[in-house]
Amino acid sequence: MSSPVLEIVDLHKRFGALEVLKGINLTMHQGDVVSLIGSSGSGKTTLLRCVNLLEEYEDGVVAVAGEQIGYTKKNGKRVRLSEREIARQRAMTGMAFQHFNLFPHMTAMHNVMLGLIKTRRMKKDEAHSVAEKWLERVGMLARRDHYPGQLSGGQQQRVAIARAIAMNPQLMLFDEVTSALDPELVNEVLSVVRDLAKDGMTMLLVTHEMQFAHDVSSKVIFMDDGRIGEEGPPDQLFRQPKSERLAAFLKSSKFS
């Protein structure tokens, strides 16, 4: 069997004195969709950000496609990879952010094209047609010449997802991609993500949309104070929570 798309072994992360991740283990294979749920501050975002090294981690291993992210061993010592190596590794994953983070001075089209040209070294024409394909996929082709400031939140998020996925990453990371949206705009974004899942995209996502997590995931992880509190198939986690903490969390998030 091929090496896992994502392998996290005993991951520890601290912000100063505060230990935020206290030994996380997670293995994901091609096509897996894993949802991280849990209360605010439990470490979901930090876990996601360690995977593409937007946060440094002190201990343990994060490996994407068999390659440790950010660090290597030299003479038994852990050393940070070069800036260029890390940039290359970051492009192995794609990330969609809570606040979209589109490039405000570029049209939707150019937002998607930038990484294709600068990172994937595509010619302009090729980048343009790849970007066109993905903007179409997320239903944003008609707005390709609009700037982020001229788009609704839901539209911006769809462009942001197209920007990430056009890079052809091995793994997509989604961090609460709908929680900054007005309620009526949530579904247009969730249906894009659902669509990608159906297509076999490997995805690790943080969400507060419990029904969505239930429907889309192959596995759900309940994060509890920097640890994996409980994990399993969605039906098991949502219908038969083992721990008091998860039951209470599900109750507060009104899963029905």
Next chain:
Amino acid sequence: MDYNFNFAAVWRDFDLLMSGLGLGLILAVISIAIGCFIGLLAAFGMLSKNRAIRWVSAGYVSAIRNTPILVLILFTFFALPQLGIRFGKIESFIVTLSVYSGAYLTEVFRAGLIALPTGLREAGLSIGLTEFGTKLNLIIPVMFRNVLPSLSNNFISLFKDTSLAAAIAVPELTFYARKINVETFRVIETWMIASLMYVLACYVIAAVLRQVETRLAIPR
């Protein structure tokens, strides 16, 4: 008051005044262009993780901002040659005004950089850009557009500062006005015309820069 206005003597040399105005504009444009470059470096320097780089940048800004520009002009033109650094008077003035504007632009750019959302850099990194690529493609272009209005203000004020180049005989507007004044004794007329030319030039510059601002503004 029975002063007889006589503009004829001034009109005769109006082409000199115009050429002086033109030179002033050129000096301002070149200096602010170099100043932008210096200011950008120093602004990143002030936000650097490296303490030595922070100190050098901050030292430059506060040294320049706390020295009168006339003193800087005279220092560059008269004192530096004693240390073996020689330029012509125009080059000397461009050096001074660039270094001077660089210090003010550092503050403008630093504020612009601090105001950017952190998500901009992170989004750039997440698509595989290096820190440098992120600065080049995202941080600088967005910051630059955001600070255009204060850049415009700085430009106008720097343009007016070119009048101080007269102190080292750079042939710009004030230099010629003084020359005409001395030669014709039409004191009021000469300085009235010169002032008016500065005022009009500033209006035109402001109007042009507003056009540029609208054109480059991030659409929303």
